[in-house]
Amino acid sequence: MIVVDQLSKYYRVANKQPGFKGTLKHFFDRKTYDVPAITDISFKISSGEVVGFLGANGAGKTTLLKMMCGLIHPSTGLVDVVGFSPQRRQTAFLKEITLVMGQKQQLIWDLPPMDSFYVNAAVYGLSDHEANLRINELAEMLELGEELTRPVRKLSLGQRMKSEILAALLHKPSVLFLDEPTLGLDVNAQARVRSFLSEYNKRTGATILLTSHYMADITALCPRVICIHKGKLFYDGDLDLLANSLSPSREVKVELKNPCASEQFEKYGEIQDLNDRFVCLLVSRDKLTDVVSNLLTDFDIIDLEISDPPIDQLIGELFKKGEVN
């Protein structure tokens, strides 16, 4: 449904040295060069998939997203979204997609969201009847009620974001581009937006492409992630597999009835921490079951906890390290 093939985007820039001499040189003998924003990225996304785009700030996520919705022309390579070339922005294509940007709003600030909805409905050629049906349906899913008749400027950030999403989905798009849709929302509001997106995907089979700084968004919504680092793709696949390959071990925390010496634990795994009756071990995933059952038989254990190192921490480390296959 979405095909991105050997896509690259360069920005032409010219550097200027400071001072008057630099200005003169900049005027008469301008040296320009291309800065790559996206280099040779290829992937395919089937319809109905929910895909998360991960990357540090400036990695090229937004550039990539904007090339897929037709706002930025690619330098080289090919993008195909539901059979269209996005940069031509044909009407039939625009009716298939939508874009939600967490940091930019399209609702009319001084009026209730309802007024903006009707404007959008007219722009997309929906009849009043169709628009009303659609607004009711989405408002119910988003748990929006009387907020829709209150001026946007008086809504909370969470209510505003939900209204933005409603406005963006009126025309039943089949591909959703979401750029940081939960930015700045509190934990509850984030969770509501997430559960809505997941439900919407199940109900309509729409494809969702999402960038977010909140790892929780990605882990909750996206079985598949595409990681971008410095404009290059370095991981495309299952989120769980990425977590596994990033951290082959899991943490096992044990609370003992009686204090034990550290030597007794060395055979089970790498000791992270040992403090009186508390032990924290790093155990590789394949040995995990054996180690846990051995621990339970060998020691008097009050409590045992197994956890993954947090994924955002792992990804953060990954970006710091740079190129990882």
Add this chain to the structure above:
Amino acid sequence: MQRYFKTIRLFWSTALASQLEYQLNFLIEFLAMLGTLCGSIFILSLFFTEGRELGDWTWESALVIQGVYTFLDGLTNALLRPNLTEIVNYVREGTLDYVLLKPIDSQFWLSVNKFSFAGLPEIILGISIVFWAAIQSGSTFSLYSLFVFIISLLIGFVILYSVWFLIAASSIWFVKTWNATEVLRALLAAGRYPISAYPVVLRFIFTLVLPVAFLTTFPAEAILGELKFNILFYGLMLSSLFFVFSRYFWMFALKHYTSASS
């Protein structure tokens, strides 16, 4: 086409609702508008006091020009200024992205999105002055002269719009656009007086280079039944040229925008 009409209707009804949302502001704007109106009428009254000549125009026919000017000024305040000065904000805040992804012409959206109702009385006053003064000067309207008048008004408006839109579109590059609005208003103000009241050089410039004559003088001549057909034809060509150029320039600017933003 029907979709575009419905969109305009909704644009303007939401614009009215937005303006009514702030009652005090609306009241102040209304008072300011009344003040401007009184100012215009005072300037007009000066025309009646002395018996001087302006170019080869009589007072009544010069008044027709004032009427056309008032009408165009009202249209500027109602439609051009609220919309075209907003384009720079769309660019700066990046909300132009939303406009570009709507299945509707982006130039259309940006040009008619807002409507300031404070400009409406000026529009009505302008038209009233035109007809009153035309009757005073002894002009007998025919359907033909009315038709030519409407066409020549349209020509003037399209030229003004296109030039303004061109400058607004340049904000794609110079995000903080220079205060071109004032230049345009000065240009329009030059159209308060008959073009023949200016020295020959200016007359030439205002007809051929900066087509001020098309904004006010020619529509006034049209209602007075004095407009030459070849001028009308030239105006039609010129305004189409301006309009087409503004469209091409917008397309060109957009290519730049899309490749410059991220």
